[in-house]
Amino acid sequence: MSSAAAIAHDPVHAARALVPRLRALSPRIERERRLPLEIVAELASTGFFALCVPRSLRGEEAHPTTLIRVVEELAIGDAAAAWCVMIGATSGLVAGWLDRAAAEEIFARAPEAVAGGVFTPNGRAVVVPGGYRVTGRWAFASGCQHCAWLMGGCLVEEDGVSRPLKHRIPDSRMLIFPAAEAHVHDTWRVVGLCGTGSHDIEVQDLFVPRERSVSLLTDRPRESGPLYQFPVFGLLATGVCAVALGLARAAIDEFARLARSKRPTGSARTLAERPAVQMDIARAEARISAARSYLLETVAGAYECAREHGEVTLALRARVRLAATHATLSAAKAVHQMYQAAGSTAIYEMSPLQRYFRDVHVVTQHRAVAPATLELAGRMLLGLDTDTSML
Template identity: 30%
Template sequence: MTHQVVRRVHELGPDIAALAEENEQLGRLSGETVALTRSAGVMRMLQPAKFGGHAAHPRDFAEAVMALASYDSAAGWVCGVAGVHPWEVAQLHPRLGEEIWGEDQDTWIASPYMPNGVAEPVDGGYSLSGRWPFSSGADHCEWDFLGALVGDGAGSPAAPPTVLHVILPRSDYEIIDDSWDVIGLSGTGSKDVVVQDAFVPTYRAVDQTDIMEGQSADRHGVTDTLYQLPFTAMFPLGITAAVIGICENALATHVAQQKDRVAVTGVQVRDDPYVLYATGEASAEIQASRVQLIDGISRLYDQIDAGRPVSLQDRSDVRRNQVRCAWRAVTALDGIFARSGGNVIRRSNPLQRLWRDAHAGLAHMIHVPGSTYHGNALTQMGFELPPQMRVLI
């Protein structure tokens, strides 16, 4: 059964789509887009029920993100990235959830997790400084998850490195307004954030390994199947879902434009077997990407729900397929883009924006295939993975 949030996205879809170009020009989501997105409830899909969230099956979250991205790339991307953050908060100290959602259950949380800062241990927590790029939707978020390396007491990372996820309120970081000038996903407003000597209490910090291995959830007595899923399956889920939704939008746009197009030869495109072949093939590939992405996270969910352990091989297979889903969908988009006619390169044609957005999404670190495919092949052969290769698996 289709989740109510997915149905709501489709109800609001035409209004959301009408604002996509404005978001592109603004370099961030417009206030109206944010209001519509909040109304749909996509960002609360994985949020705990006690804080007004849906605590939904991750399959439903992925479908909601795909639906939203099929109307506006930027809105879908922001929810695909930031929509996972409530899932992580659910596994942390209960005090944190009260701080974030106690007064407003529609409060959004940004990121990035890359360890670009240094967290120096101090009494009661850490002193954090650093600069982080790619904080998607930062203008509309009141908190930010940031990655940091534990310091050595002299401003440098300690050895061996320990990576933390820390979360700060809006008052503790600065958003750099002129830091987002890009060729794709412009409307996401994924700006840099800067922190200087901000105090982070211990309960707002967690060892990345604890999140990766589910130890934080266990420590705080969080036993729901949703919050037992691996971070390395959940974090990429929304991002890949957004890319697939963008490609679905591009396919629909291509089909609509080709219906009445006449080629330079005077032949109507609906009579051109080459364009039609490419369109049919792309449709199948994008659909396959959707199905495989949902299948992977659903199998992990069912496995955990049945009390069966999730192995490194299980995680690696899901990550391998998730990466492939993104590349398969964007490759299919490339095939129809090349057969959409010369007018596709006009800035007034939305298909060129969708093509740029999809490729920008493919550049995210979770879509880099090399180490993921490499690691999966090693796990299939029964070999141990080096620590640096296990991080994203």
């Protein structure tokens, strides 16, 4: 059975069904700083890593709002697992650009294999007959220990100099190689999202065939579906914010459970009976619900534009990034509210709230949802000249 067939009934329902299991495994995932291989196998066999792989390659080619909702549900159970699914799923986008034979080798022959990597061009790809010799080290390679294939962004060199594109912009490409060819440096010792295993990966003078290289910025996609006309970095940003939204949902639910039973020292009332607490949880619920609705509406509109016109306008691309950043910041504020309202209970390791607090504040540090995206959207709304190259 294909991965797509495995979740054809309802991928969001399938993600929701995994929440109790992921929640129970969260302490282990954080302690081991990676996902257990049995969970990776379950996530893969369910088809989540194939959400962005073309149907022609036995993938799901899902609507972006489906990706958001799947990642959000998984994050309610465990944010690290959701993050790894998001990275694996969005990495599958490259299948829509790759040479057909290379795409089949990576994504179709073993559809449950996981791909991942880093877009940032921290590597060097020297042009040689038939391909490239690649050297580089990339940080933040989430899930690299369970991937079958890895990719790294590289600046292309030819005849000893950087190969320029139009307007003298350096040629930057993604180079894809078997994970076994890369060295993993144990660098992921962090305050939150500990279980993503986002270590550094490195290759030295590795030959990569030309067919396993792609530029998501300058190449035209081979696949014609609207998913492959949707802005790549916009899709990544929506996946990032989906993790934050799931964490906010988990924090509100956990606080509600706590508030119904906790009686602060010297008080005859539970937290839930305090008007200030009632307002806190109401504000948090409204905040994430509004941000989530804005996100889903904006993403759906951009996808419809891609379906109808074969591209997404710059204005819609900017709004997707704005909605993603707004949702992330709103989710972080909601988690902070719940953490603060819980009092000293939230500081203990046994409290999930302290983990949600740490995790969401790692999510907010991702460049895809950085405050600079608010500036970019604001400049466009004001009609000012704006660098839109990363939209």
